[in-house]
Amino acid sequence: MTQKQLIHIGTIGRPHGVRGLVRLHPYLENPSDLEDFDELVDDHGDRWTIHWQGDKVAALYDSGKKRLDNRNAVEHLTNRKLFVPKERLPEPKEDEFYFSDLIGLQAMLAHEDQEDTVFGVVQFVHDYGAGVSLEIKRDQGENALIPFTKICVPEIDIKAGWLRVCPPHEVEVPPQGQRDKS
Template identity: 75%
Template sequence: MKTQLVHVGTIGKPHGVRGLVHLHPCIENPKDLETYGELVDDRGERWTISWQSSKAAALYDSQKKRIEDRNTVEKLTNRKLFVPKDLLPEPEEDEFYFSDLIGLQAKIKHEDQSEEIFGTVHIVHDYGAGVSLEIKRDQGENALIPFTKLCVPEIDVKSGWLLVRPPNEVEVRPSNEKDQS
């Protein structure tokens, strides 16, 4: 079985001229980026970090050699950093790793309690103002659903599905209804 990697941070712009970088953590405690050991970037390169201040870190390559010049770290800007999921703590009840949501089947439950497949969670978006799920639909355009308890009232990661209640702004047609236009 292949080890699942989880996005834990992104390398930002250089900080100064001595090779420090701004790091943008995707985890609750940014200091944990140091304790995970080797981080793998989206190109397969391995890094370790050492925080130098609350906003800047030193990067070390797979040979444990510190990157010491601005031009080199500038080329690393926007690289995503990952760790194996098994290094992370189990999420609390009603908490989820975004990577666990991708691929779940999205269902709608109708008033008569019948269920319909709405699509599959394709992407989880988090732009800072709230998380949304992009649901890939078999027919029609993808739908964006706010990731709130109101719009996603039930999630069963182990069984591979979640229940969605799209807001009124998302047009939902029953799968048996043909496009009449």
């Protein structure tokens, strides 16, 4: 299964107490839904199920359904990302999408003359807690980070494979005469 087919839905945090519980950081609209998945796979290929024990505190069960029951057993799991196959998630509603759907889209730059040019390709979607940003791989120069806001990304067409970007002034854009006509 490729990384594109797996959706990051949570991250194992640091141990909580001495009985094998961990802090769990879910990335679902409803965190309790994380418990409904029969099996999650982490970024090391290990398989887990979880059972909530309290607010953002969970017990982990390995692929043999054995509960990890002491602090030493879970300490090395801190910061492991948990994934689920995309086909196990509900189909997004119209005008909704998963962030993973943005990866690989062509970023088009709108100019005053209404002519779009290729700005780059969305390589990563970052969310560090202060807002989502898109990392766009550019053919020339460094990758660009664009805030994922309606102002900076006013239009998205997943089916056609592109999105329109209006970078903030801090992002360098080549002058109109030097832009790439790819």
